[in-house]
Amino acid sequence: MPRTNRTRYTILGVLTHGAMSGYDVKSFIERSIGNFWRESYGQIYPTLKALEAEGLVDRERREGSGRPDRNVYSITRRGSETLREWLVLPAEPEIPRHELLLKLFFGAQVDPEDNLRHIARYRAQAAEALVMLRSTSERLIVSRPDAADLPFWLLGIRLGVMVNEGVVDWCAEAEAVLRGATTAEDLFVT
Amino acid sequence: MPRTNRTRYTILGVLTHGAMSGYDVKSFIERSIGNFWRESYGQIYPTLKALEAEGLVDRERREGSGRPDRNVYSITRRGSETLREWLVLPAEPEIPRHELLLKLFFGAQVDPEDNLRHIARYRAQAAEALVMLRSTSERLIVSRPDAADLPFWLLGIRLGVMVNEGVVDWCAEAEAVLRGATTAEDLFVT
DNA sequence: GCCATCATGTAATCTGTTACATGATTAT
DNA sequence: ATAATCATGTAACAGATTACATGATGGC
Secondary structure: OOOOOHHHHHHHHHHOOOOEOHHHHHHHHHHHOOOOOOOOHHHHHHHHHHHHHOOOEEEEEEOOOOOOOEEEEEEOHHHHHHHHHHHHOOOOOOOOOOHHHHHHHOHHHOOHHHHHHHHHHHHHHHHHHHHHHHHHHHHHHHHOOOOOOHHHHHHHHHHHHHHHHHHHHHHHHHHHHHOOOOOHHHHHHO | OOOOOHHHHHHHHHHOOOOEOHHHHHHHHHHHOOOOOOOOHHHHHHHHHHHHHOOOEEEEEEOOOOOOOEEEEEEOHHHHHHHHHHHOOOOOOOOOOOHHHHHHHOHHHOOHHHHHHHHHHHHHHHHHHHHHHHHHHHHHHHHOOOOOOHHHHHHHHHHHHHHHHHHHHHHHHHHHHHOOOOOOOHHHHO
């Protein structure tokens, strides 16, 4: 059994926030869940077509005044049902792939400075993510204090904050170990 | 440009730990880096063939006494160089996909209990992972205290511990929010 | 007797990215 | 001028999983 196609459900879920075009779906995903989910046009456009053929979304053609014509999609009753059926199913555990850890695992093959460069880059990415996450949470709290999905959005951001804080702490530990200031064993004793 | 094929380098890296068969490569990956990396036979066997054709690994056929014959692969000098070239390159950021957060993002579409079930399952997985990670670290520290790669192995485990501890904490917060005991906004104030 | 482990490999299939093609409008 | 945004779509291709095929040995 191949992995279930989650693009379908992502699009259906996005369309519960209102009718929109494929282009809009993409930018909605980037702005709202881009932190933990991504879709490309190469997936979105064909999937929208398939969803329409299955009666899970409706399409309405809108003449673009000046702008290109848009296909505006809205979710159907059957689409909502299909979405809810999937939402209550247990989330499949993600297949783990962490290239940084993979490279570090083979770190004995390269110079210590190479490993330290990896860590520094990783810490910078996590720190940058934290800034983004915190500013997004603030913006949401002031601009949409009454939205029904606000708690769900904030919980996603909150997990990102906690994980990235952990990453930043780990980077400090990793640097200490790679510089020889600590042994890795000590990390587990304390 | 397609994403670089990391299976190649994973196999080369594994073979720095000694000559072994495709079967061994798979079980080595599962036991050592299974926590953050996975490969299937469907990838390993064809990749080993390709690596041999490129002169990055050598193959030696060993008659199995009783057992099936084995193809034992060892990394060549050129293989080691190719590996090191890749190891020093910046790790490509993983494309994020987190099905649990995706489902939770659309959580307003289902009953609160459905969301709570997701969280409970997620916490159980993280708790189980923590038990595994801690016991692995202890086993490594006592059994291979002198191995040159021990610090690298332990650092990988340590990140897993820190991230999963964060996940467990987050699950408690998420449950409080979903039960209405706290508001999501409060999570960001404190 | 049966299951786990050892052992190799192919085929079918899917998911998903990237590049390409096209072209108007608006803001800088 | 020119870059960014709006807007839709296809084609090529790679990465990866799963299922299938085959078969022996050794422990319970």
